[in-house]
Amino acid sequence: MSSIRSYIRANGMTSLLEVKDLVIKFALRTGEVTATNGVSFTLEKGERLGLVGESGAGKSVTGFSIINLISKPGYIASGEVNFLGEDLARVSDERIRSIRGNRISMIFQDPMMTLNPVLTIGTQMTETLHQHNPQMSKAEARAIALDKLRKVYIPSPEKRLGQYPHEFSGGMRQRIIIAIALLTDPELIIADEPTTALDVTIQAEIMELLMELCETEDMGLILITHDLAVVAQVTQNIAVMYAGSVVEKGPTAQVVADPQHPYTQGLIAALPQSSGHGERLNQIPGMMPTLKNIPPGCSFNPRCPHVMEVCKQQVPSLRSGKNSNLAACHLYPPEKDNPSAR
């Protein structure tokens, strides 16, 4: 992957998405809370990136910030979201609306809650097409909707278009949501825990479908999840988030096989398959701090097995670990020249 990156950079091509030092804050009555603190990552065309972390690590809010759709009172305090060179954090409402659902599609967590209960599937599909292509005829929109439903293996799509969400199972609904995401042939799909609310057997099916479609349609994917196994199966690169910061990133296989940051090491050790048969499952002691009381220095220091004095004072920058992974950890010597190294 890094060779593709250097090739792209050498040829002066812009990345599909470049998130740079993103700071998201929530203006609460009791004061401001920082949800993400300087998140940076890059996604090339057709690349699949996993955004991993525990609940509350800031993964979802990062995903939503890309299309500038953070729920109030959250807002982007600083940083950039460059989509093909255009900073989406600073474009007009009109402009961002023309990108949402058109060039960047989202897949939400719970398919039972995502579709509007009183509108037919057909309406909810074609409205997206009409919104982004005002000239498109009804017949054209219908034909595209049918085509996409076939792509996600919905049987007898003609009949299904006239039905309401409650007539579909959870797995079917998530397929429909994937079909809606595909409607406008977007460059990027952001999937926020797309399988968490589904049965285990259906989870694998949906993930496989999503991966297959990303490959055939050459779409970028940001997969937000807490499930390392899913990420390992689907993505090429990983960014691990902890308490609002990216603590480690690198190629998926390498991060899973040889994690550099103590938090990632803990996460992987905590996978059930990492423990031997009949053994107790491993866990990271303690809990992730809430956004209001993130400790000074490295936010992981109270739970870290390798904690040092410097960890309690200085926030570590991302740096190369023992392999090409980047880890925000004082265990490794800092790279002075390039603090937000790739």
Place this chain on the structure above:
Amino acid sequence: MIAFMIRRLFQALIVIFIISVIGFAIKQSVGDPVRELTGISVSEEERVEFREKLGLNDPWYVQYGRFFGDAIQGDLGTSFFYKRPATEVILEKAPATLELVFVSSLIILLFSVPLGVFSAIKPDSLFSRALMGSSIVGVSIPVFLTAIMMVYLFSIKLSWLPSYGRGELVMLGGWGTGLLTLDGWLHILMPSVALSSIMLPLFIRLIRSEMMEVLESEYIKYAWAKGLTHRRVWFVHAFKNTLLPVITVGGVQLGVTIAFTILTETVFQWQGLGFMFMEAVERSDAPLLVAYLMFVGIVMVGVNTIVDLIYGLVNPTIRIAGVK
């Protein structure tokens, strides 16, 4: 849908049956028909004979059977005061009340939807806050007080609007309508505004709170993520979902509005059912009271049935429950 309708109509019939039992009970306990029907000169023997002839000595279930049989044929007894069939009196007075309720509902509908939706979309705007504040005041002031204040201001001080009566009427068959003349509209304006003064603030608040809740839902966030315009998200995605609870409550409240006409009609001397009802109470005109009760009951059941059918049209899950 058809199964749903049949089930709903069956339920309506049960409710009407229960209302008829209550009506019968009232008739039994309010006043003595013999005393009301006969003069002082009638002797005690004749009274006993009359009582027997009217069947007042039969057991209650026989009397109820007779009452019910007559009621089905539209005969709810003869008004003591008007000396005419109670049904006839009711039907003569009904247009006035129905028009009043209709215009009030129109006012409620025309104002509550835009105001409720606006204050949900822009809850922090000055206008929304002012609206919420004033709606509390609106709910808190009783209808008759609103009515009297309006009469004082618009009729006595400003002499803009007539303070009583229905004005010029046009007869359409048996229906005397005031909605076809300017004079009729001038007369109905104040009573209908007074009548809507309680329900309008309630509806604004209801629509606002329902809409705000819907706007927080996942499918609205998803609609934004699809890049839809504000108009589409608010008025198609959110409003249609807001409608469901509003329709349910609306149906019930329409019935309550009919009840409130008693106060409004009394203040404005509006010759409708409410006014007639107050007079009938004063004259203890039992057949007319029972007829009023039956009529209002049937109208309410009818309205609620229609509301349920509309609800079924808007809510796809209900429709399916009926089909399968």
